[in-house]
Amino acid sequence: MLLNKWLREPLxxxxxxxxxxxxxxxxxxxxxxxxxxxxxxxxAEIDRLISLWEKQRQRLPARFELEGLIEAQIRExxxxxxxxxxxxxxxxxxxxxxxxxxxxxxxxxxxxxxxPTEADLAEYLVVHAxxxxxxxxxxxxxxxxxxxDRGEQVQEDATRLLVELQKAEPDADIxxxxxxxxxxxxxDRQSPREVSRIFGEVFAEQLxxxxxxxxxxxxxxxxxxxxxxxxxxxxSRQPELTEVRDKVHTEWLAQQRRDGxxxxxxxxxxxxxxxxxxxxxxxxxAGDGTASANQ
Amino acid sequence: MPPDAYRFAKGEEVISSTGLPVRLxxxxxxxxxxxxxxxxxxxxxLQEGAAYVMANEKGRRWHEMVNAGGQDGVQAAxxxxxxxxxxxxxxxxxxxxxxxxxxxxxxxxxxxxEEANDPGTFTAFIGFEWTSLVTGNNLHRVVMYRDGAxxxxxxxxYTASPPLGSTNPVDLWKWMHGYENxxxxxxxxxxxNGNMSNGIMFPETKAFGKKIDKEHVQTRARWEPLYEATxxxxxxxxxxxxxxxxxxxxxxxxxxxxxxxSELKKDExxxxxxxxxxxxxxxxxxxxxxxxxxxxxxxxxxxxxxxxATAEEDNFFGxxxxxxxxxxxxxxPMAKVGDNEYKGYAPVASGWAAVWAxxxxxxxxxxxxxxxxxxxxxxxxxxxxxxGGWEFGAEDANNRLPARVGYxxxxxxxxxxxxxxxxxxxxxxxxxxxxDTIGGNLDRIQVIKGWLDADGDLHEKVYDVAWSGGREPxxxxxxxxxxxxxxxxxxxxxxxxxxxxxxxxxxxxPDFDAGQRAFYYARVIEIPTPRWTAYEAxxxxxxxxxxxxxxxxxxxxxxxxxxxxx
Numbered sequence: 001m002l003l004n005k006w007l008r009e010p011l012x013x014x015x016x017x018x019x020x021x022x023x024x025x026x027x028x029x030x031x032x033x034x035x036x037x038x039x040x041x042x043x044a045e046i047d048r049l050i051s052l053w054e055k056q057r058q059r060l061p062a063r064f065e066l067e068g069l070i071e072a073q074i075r076e077x078x079x080x081x082x083x084x085x086x087x088x089x090x091x092x093x094x095x096x097x098x099x100x101x102x103x104x105x106x107x108x109x110x111x112x113x114x115x116p117t118e119a120d121l122a123e124y125l126v127v128h129a130x131x132x133x134x135x136x137x138x139x140x141x142x143x144x145x146x147x148x149d150r151g152e153q154v155q156e157d158a159t160r161l162l163v164e165l166q167k168a169e170p171d172a173d174i175x176x177x178x179x180x181x182x183x184x185x186x187x188d189r190q191s192p193r194e195v196s197r198i199f200g201e202v203f204a205e206q207l208x209x210x211x212x213x214x215x216x217x218x219x220x221x222x223x224x225x226x227x228x229x230x231x232x233x234x235x236s237r238q239p240e241l242t243e244v245r246d247k248v249h250t251e252w253l254a255q256q257r258r259d260g261x262x263x264x265x266x267x268x269x270x271x272x273x274x275x276x277x278x279x280x281x282x283x284x285x286a287g288d289g290t291a292s293a294n295q
Numbered sequence: 296m297p298p299d300a301y302r303f304a305k306g307e308e309v310i311s312s313t314g315l316p317v318r319l320x321x322x323x324x325x326x327x328x329x330x331x332x333x334x335x336x337x338x339x340x341l342q343e344g345a346a347y348v349m350a351n352e353k354g355r356r357w358h359e360m361v362n363a364g365g366q367d368g369v370q371a372a373x374x375x376x377x378x379x380x381x382x383x384x385x386x387x388x389x390x391x392x393x394x395x396x397x398x399x400x401x402x403x404x405x406x407x408x409e410e411a412n413d414p415g416t417f418t419a420f421i422g423f424e425w426t427s428l429v430t431g432n433n434l435h436r437v438v439m440y441r442d443g444a445x446x447x448x449x450x451x452x453y454t455a456s457p458p459l460g461s462t463n464p465v466d467l468w469k470w471m472h473g474y475e476n477x478x479x480x481x482x483x484x485x486x487x488n489g490n491m492s493n494g495i496m497f498p499e500t501k502a503f504g505k506k507i508d509k510e511h512v513q514t515r516a517r518w519e520p521l522y523e524a525t526x527x528x529x530x531x532x533x534x535x536x537x538x539x540x541x542x543x544x545x546x547x548x549x550x551x552x553x554x555x556x557s558e559l560k561k562d563e564x565x566x567x568x569x570x571x572x573x574x575x576x577x578x579x580x581x582x583x584x585x586x587x588x589x590x591x592x593x594x595x596x597x598x599x600x601x602x603x604a605t606a607e608e609d610n611f612f613g614x615x616x617x618x619x620x621x622x623x624x625x626x627x628p629m630a631k632v633g634d635n636e637y638k639g640y641a642p643v644a645s646g647w648a649a650v651w652a653x654x655x656x657x658x659x660x661x662x663x664x665x666x667x668x669x670x671x672x673x674x675x676x677x678x679x680x681x682x683g684g685w686e687f688g689a690e691d692a693n694n695r696l697p698a699r700v701g702y703x704x705x706x707x708x709x710x711x712x713x714x715x716x717x718x719x720x721x722x723x724x725x726x727x728x729x730x731d732t733i734g735g736n737l738d739r740i741q742v743i744k745g746w747l748d749a750d751g752d753l754h755e756k757v758y759d760v761a762w763s764g765g766r767e768p769x770x771x772x773x774x775x776x777x778x779x780x781x782x783x784x785x786x787x788x789x790x791x792x793x794x795x796x797x798x799x800x801x802x803x804x805p806d807f808d809a810g811q812r813a814f815y816y817a818r819v820i821e822i823p824t825p826r827w828t829a830y831e832a833x834x835x836x837x838x839x840x841x842x843x844x845x846x847x848x849x850x851x852x853x854x855x856x857x858x859x860x861x
Binding site: 052053072106147183196197200201254 | 416697
């Protein structure tokens with residue numbers, strides 16, 4: 001009869017098999033899936049929470065405090081998994097940046113494990129001599145002329161005052177010469193950096209060119225004019241490794257980290273085919289425009 | 296990263312996160328890199344060759360490659376990453392308790408500071424930022440350590456996320472107290488951005504639901520000797536609504552709302568947000584409860600998150616990497632919610648913390664901060680001295696070494712006036728300022744007084760005490776004429792043909808009442824100079840919209856000197 005015929009219809013069989021398969025798979029992907037919905041707070045995790053608390057509070061957490069910590073962990077896991085399920089990690093610039101940063105951190109730590117040999121340090125010191133140079137120092141006196149107050153006369157005043165200073169006895173009291181300068185007249189063993197701090201770079205440069213001995217000038221700074229007398233001068237010099245070993249060591253390690261970071265990044269980048277749209281430089285590992293398989 | 300921040304501060308050239316080479320015009324003397332505390336995943340035991348690592352074949356192999364260094368080290372790292380990303384990382388290298396699967400960035404912070412610290416030349420302080428946000432209302436503090444690694448590493452920094460941490464400053468102070476007790480170290484906390492706290496930075500009657508009592512004010516005074524009165528997210532000295540007679544009050548004012556613009560500003564919030572107002576509130580609380588919780592010194596800071604401490608107009612690298620120099624940064628808002636936004640041109644190229652310390656070491660600078668011998672600048676390196684006493688006379692302003700006579704006859708900025716001697720009827724102040732050697736000339740020095748009257752009302756007044764040129768205060772208004780303006784906006788230049796290189800004076804309070812609590816602080820203002828937006832426009836050839844400010848007047852705020860009646 002019609003029903004019988006219908007029941008033997010292959011299409012119906014297909015539909016039934018399909019429905020059965022559908023049912024079967026939808027049961028498999030039911031939210032009550034064992035692994036995806038299981039949150040395990042391990043002993044190790046709990047130990048970690050306790051130790052973190054202790055490091056912060058200098059005591060063990062009370063029971064209710066520990067429960068609070070554990071619940072916070074669980075909450076984070078739940079929300080994190082929901083976020084993943086919703087694909088919130090995709091296309092998020094902050095997430096991307098953070099993850100890239102983590103990889104960098106991991107590598108940079110590995111890179112910084114290698115200790116330099118004596119030869120490494122000695123070589124580094126030679127190659128980067130300018131970094132470790134021990135600066136020259138200068139002891140001097142300066143007499144200041146305030147351009148605001150003196151106006152056009154300032155050059156004349158400077159010339160006249162210079163002659164007076166040159167003629168004066170070495171131990172004469174010059175504390176009232178020129179104008180007040182808040183940092184005073186006398187400076188002992190200043191490095192170029194220390195001179196720059198007060199007077200600016202231009203003044204510092206000129207100062208270090210001057211010879212020991214007589215009053216000279218005027219030298220200009222951002223403040224005005226200065227007459228200067230150099231009492232003592234020591235030249236800059238290159239140190240022995242023993243004098244700056246700690247600094248060289250630190251710098252060597254920093255260089256390692258930087259070089260290592262770059263090498264590491266390049267080794268990862270090589271594995272990718274990179275295409276830059278709207279550009280003449282289509283990059284690929286082979287460098288010749290061909291696609292490359294995994295290396 | 297912290298090491299880069301220190302290198303930059305020391306005057307080295309570094310590459311910014313947007314790939315631009317950058318260098319400071321002059322090195323700084325000290326720096327605090329105060330990161331937010333956090334944890335990172337890593338494998339310290341691999342490095343050491345711990346027993347359980349060596350027991351695993353892969354672990355042993357990686358350990359050896361890592362120790363060989365060079366290309367082998369690179370290879371090891373690559374393999375580790377790949378294993379991780381493909382879920383092949385050996386379980387037994389991961390799951391052992393105490394394997395320290397994370398390494399604290401606190402250790403990183405401490406190490407970077409220890410490496411960069413160079414006593415006598417450059418001081419690197421250990422510190423962290425406690426980033427308290429109360430529904431978007433900012434209560435951030437920077438916590439600074441006097442100590443080195445030995446003490447600082449004994450305790451993890453306090454965070455602002457419950458349950459481990461808290462957003463209530465009272466809990467931070469408890470942690471600080473705990474730190475000092477446990478380690479015999481010393482710490483202090485510096486709050487910033489009251490302007491984004493929506494009225495909760497300097498509370499008067501209640502805080503976090505609890506009444507402000509004797510204990511609260513004593514605790515706050517103990518742990519917070521300084522306040523960061525100026526920085527990138529707005530100047531916090533005062534607000535034009537609070538200081539209606541102060542024509543310099545509206546400087547880089549950010550008063551739209553809180554940090555994330557989840558709540559807009561209401562006028563009644565303002566008095567609990569700004570430094571000058573808080574200093575006044577503090578007088579009232581001292582009267583009531585015996586201790587002034589807002590007896591703070593002032594500093595400036597950048598609060599930069601780019602590892603680049605830039606506070607100068609012609610070299611401003613912004614707060615976040617999106618705010619580093621580029622054609623469009625003035626257009627991109629810092630935060631935007633609906634129609635409200637912190638405009639891209641609003642960030643301030645500010646500020647610096649200036650400290651009068653005996654030597655450039657952690658101990659000396661920290662101690663100076665503790666006693667508040669500090670001043671804030673908005674990015675200028677001007678030199679400011681401020682002393683208060685009963686014996687200063689006009690001749691002291693002619694003294695060759697004003698600091699010497701200042702210390703001899705009075706107390707420096709941050710101090711308390713001694714009791715009035717017999718026969719004296721008003722306090723005298725010696726104030727001196729020397730311009731930044733490559734900056735703008737000085738316009739004027741002002742002394743700002745705040746006091747509590749007999750009726751319990753608070754007042755403030757701004758006095759011009761020294762100024763450049765032969766200007767005379769207007770007889771009718773009492774106001775000093777403006778100094779002028781030499782700024783050529785189009786070329787982003789100015790000339791020091793107005794203003795003065797140095798200003799110095801002795802000033803006596805003409806309105807002194809010996810029965811009233813008061814504070815005095817000096818504010819020094821430069822002549823107008825181009826703002827970073829002007830340098831931006833000139834460099835990139837941008838036609839800035841009308842609304843963008845192009846001129847700034849840099850300033851300094853000293854810590855106050857307080858007067859307390861007997």
